[in-house]
Amino acid sequence: MKKYLKLLKETNLFEGIDESAIEAMLGCLNANKSHFSEGEYLIRQGERIDRIFVLAEGRLHVQSEDFWGNRNIFTSISTGEVFGQAYLSGEAIMNDVVAVEPSIVISFDADRVLTTCSSACRFHTQVIRNLFFALSKNNVRLVTKLAHISKRTTRAKLMDYLSLMAKKAGSPSFTIPFDRQQLADYLSVERSSLSAELGKMQKEGLLQTNRSRFTLM
Amino acid sequence: MKKYLKLLKETNLFEGIDESAIEAMLGCLNANKSHFSEGEYLIRQGERIDRIFVLAEGRLHVQSEDFWGNRNIFTSISTGEVFGQAYLSGEAIMNDVVAVEPSIVISFDADRVLTTCSSACRFHTQVIRNLFFALSKNNVRLVTKLAHISKRTTRAKLMDYLSLMAKKAGSPSFTIPFDRQQLADYLSVERSSLSAELGKMQKEGLLQTNRSRFTLM
DNA sequence: CTCGTTTTGTTGGAAAAACAACATACTTAC
DNA sequence: GTAAGTATGTTGTTTTTCCAACAAAACGAG
Numbered sequence: 351m352k353k354y355l356k357l358l359k360e361t362n363l364f365e366g367i368d369e370s371a372i373e374a375m376l377g378c379l380n381a382n383k384s385h386f387s388e389g390e391y392l393i394r395q396g397e398r399i400d401r402i403f404v405l406a407e408g409r410l411h412v413q414s415e416d417f418w419g420n421r422n423i424f425t426s427i428s429t430g431e432v433f434g435q436a437y438l439s440g441e442a443i444m445n446d447v448v449a450v451e452p453s454i455v456i457s458f459d460a461d462r463v464l465t466t467c468s469s470a471c472r473f474h475t476q477v478i479r480n481l482f483f484a485l486s487k488n489n490v491r492l493v494t495k496l497a498h499i500s501k502r503t504t505r506a507k508l509m510d511y512l513s514l515m516a517k518k519a520g521s522p523s524f525t526i527p528f529d530r531q532q533l534a535d536y537l538s539v540e541r542s543s544l545s546a547e548l549g550k551m552q553k554e555g556l557l558q559t560n561r562s563r564f565t566l567m
Numbered sequence: 568m569k570k571y572l573k574l575l576k577e578t579n580l581f582e583g584i585d586e587s588a589i590e591a592m593l594g595c596l597n598a599n600k601s602h603f604s605e606g607e608y609l610i611r612q613g614e615r616i617d618r619i620f621v622l623a624e625g626r627l628h629v630q631s632e633d634f635w636g637n638r639n640i641f642t643s644i645s646t647g648e649v650f651g652q653a654y655l656s657g658e659a660i661m662n663d664v665v666a667v668e669p670s671i672v673i674s675f676d677a678d679r680v681l682t683t684c685s686s687a688c689r690f691h692t693q694v695i696r697n698l699f700f701a702l703s704k705n706n707v708r709l710v711t712k713l714a715h716i717s718k719r720t721t722r723a724k725l726m727d728y729l730s731l732m733a734k735k736a737g738s739p740s741f742t743i744p745f746d747r748q749q750l751a752d753y754l755s756v757e758r759s760s761l762s763a764e765l766g767k768m769q770k771e772g773l774l775q776t777n778r779s780r781f782t783l784m
Numbered sequence: 785c786t787c788g789t790t791t792t793g794t795t796g797g798a799a800a801a802a803c804a805a806c807a808t809a810c811t812t813a814c
Numbered sequence: 815g816t817a818a819g820t821a822t823g824t825t826g827t828t829t830t831t832c833c834a835a836c837a838a839a840a841c842g843a844g
Contacts, residue, residue: 437707490656497631529792542793747822756801
């Protein structure tokens with residue numbers, strides 16, 4: 351576990367806390383490390399969770415699939431992000447979490463994280479604060495996605511999403527964490543319509559794209 | 568403020584804390600009460616907030632309106648719910664919050680709430696915990712809405728939404744917190760299409776509706 | 785390199801939603 | 815009760831998406 355101190359220090363959960371303090375907390379928080387290979391499921395719809403997870407390496411998708419195989423991708427989680435904290439209110443999780451790259455996940459006992467213990471963990475309060483902000487960010491992200499998919503046309507959704515990605519990247523050129531099918535599932539549109547619309551937009555000179563790489567003009 | 572102790576005790580933020588303890592905390596948390604009349608805005612897009620709000624009475628809508636007047640209703644907040652906690656990560660709020668009924672709102676200094684103080688507030692930890700769960704619920708609610716509006720057809724969205732409302736009400740008859748236009752703005756569809764679809768569904772015997780009252784069959 | 789597989793692009797017809805315009809029902813103030 | 819204003823329902827047309835099927839390009843294993 352020591353090996354991962356550096357990674358943990360970079361995560362949102364332990365921001366502002368130095369390695370030695372993290373190490374001291376690991377036991378108290380009942381830390382646990384797991385590896386997942388591409389395509390493997392970390393969490394399945396309907397499960398109840400009592401742990402908080404940090405992605406130390408890799409990439410995950412939070413998604414759900416209905417009876418007919420229609421996939422809905424809620425969000426893509428990248429290294430350093432916290433997840434699972436949104437499902438601690440006792441309700442069953444309604445999504446699957448699946449690794450889309452080989453991933454390393456470190457988890458903690460949620461109760462222990464949320465309860466400030468007597469003495470040992472000086473920085474525990476900071477962890478709770480960080481967790482709170484992570485959850486808050488999560489919320490903002492969901493609202494952002496809601497804004498995207500409540501746009502009426504495929505083009506409007508794309509515009510909204512791509513502008514945001516460009517803004518985030520700080521450059522008109524950027525790479526998205528989705529392939530075409532995944533992007534369609536994220537924006538809740540048909541893959542073929544998405545491809546068609548992207549084709550039109552390229553012809554109109556609005557953007558250029560090759561696979562997951564985009565450049566807005 | 569004393570007058571509102573009973574109301575506060577019923578809110579999610581102070582769940583499990585008795586009135587005397589709440590009263591003791593009010594000063595520490597820099598509590599503040601405001602009244603809003605129907606149609607009045609509590610918070611406007613772009614503002615930054617450093618307080619946490621509890622709706623003691625009334626009903627609010629969290630919504631945003633674009634340049635052309637297209638309204639998008641994110642959620643409806645009812646008595647006892649906490650709001651504002653999703654925007655403490657420093658980012659500007661991207662919605663308006665507007666009273667749709669005469670409302671009473673009690674607010675607290677966010678920093679004070681999030682920082683356990685020395686001694687006076689024995690139940691402070693519980694408040695933080697409650698806040699966390701409120702935020703977590705908020706998150707679940709957003710994911711639920713995402714699930715609704717990522718359905719492709721107006722009918723599917725309606726089915727999804729109405730089934731949930733029935734389940735929540737524990738009865739096939741229930742009242743929704745929206746009129747037709749608001750429901751359309753919530754589900755991201757056209758009002759006329761919504762009305763038309765509801766008409767069809769009634770003819771097919773799937774449900775009955777009068778204004779905001781619905782009965783599923 | 786070659787073959788099989790996966791991803792992406794393209795197209796035309798079917799289905800659905802958006803839009804506009806108007807009819808009807810309900811509410812409110814006077 | 816009436817008039818004005820608001821909310822809801824209805825209909826026909828236009829626009830967009832969905833769907834299915836196939837073509838082209840990229841990728842991976844041997």
